[in-house]
Amino acid sequence: MLPFWGDPAMMRETVESVLRQTSDDWLLTVVDDAYPDPSVKEYFDGLTDPRVSYVRKDVNEGITANFATCAQIATQDMVAIVGCDDVLLPNYVDTVLRAHRDFPEADIIQPGVQVIDESGAVVTTLVDSVKRRLMMPRVSQPTLLTGEALATSLLRADWLYWPSLVFRRERLVATSFRDEFSLIQDLALIIDMICAGATLLVEPTLCFSYRRHGSSASSAALLDGVRFDGERRYFAVAAGEMSRRGWRRARRAARLHMTSRLHAVVLLPQAFSRKEGSPKALLRHAFGPALPDR
Secondary structure, rough: OOOEEEOHHEEEHHHHHOOOOOOOOEEEEEEOOOOOOHHHHHHHHHHOOOOOEEEEEEOOHHHHHHHHHHHHHOOOOOOEOOOOOEEEEEHHHHHHHHHHHHOOOOEEEEEEEEOOOOOOOOOOHHHHHHHHHHHHHOOOOOEEEHHHHHHHHHHOOOOOOOOOOOEEHHHHHHOOOHHHHOOOOHHHHHHHHHOOOOOEEEEEEEEEEEEEEOOOOHHHHHOOHHHHHHHHHHHHHHHHHHHHOHHHHHHHHHHHHHHHHHHHHHHHHHHHHHOOOOOOHHHHHHOOOOOOOO
């Protein structure tokens, strides 16, 4: 599933990366959130591969609603909601389907990911270095994770790469996206799945390129504090849920949300130097008390 609103050229690169898969065992459905560019529809009208479908909404409904639409109209047992600027390496489908066959109990599959910039060059960022060296489980072979230990790890630092994930459709449609947390909805959805008993498989085989650039919705909302405000509210909700489940370590991780705070500290110099920055909001998030559990 490919929810689209963004750069048509990057979207075409994403689609073409799907067409280059070494496995033929895939279907691609693009859900256009009423993007105002007729060339998008023209591009799909010109594709002849019967595995590619294009759906255009009449009105723009926003990212959360479009993710939900993708989940609702998916037809296959295993579903990926890919970013419209990311790139699948040729072995992506082969890798995740093999993982599904070998570990049929896995509800979520996190394959190996590299990070690329706007031009497609492989890059190493501070955020991703922290994720991989300090937070992400270091595994050399497919590894299953579940329960409080997994929730604690992700609430300390969300080391998943959402667009690369593959979900068991049954688990995905049974879990609602949280409209009130649009910029952290990926972590919120995964935590809700874990609380419902979901199992996650880390499959370290590199097969996906995640694009990180400053024009994304989440990046644009960092310096003015909007994203961090949403994160503080979400962590209060998560802490309340962990408390109700008796998951003490996970509650503590949600209350501290340490890497989220450190992220705000790292961005402070930019917030002071750029017009759209709000140093006060970042300082409040980095050093202020957690909101009460909800």
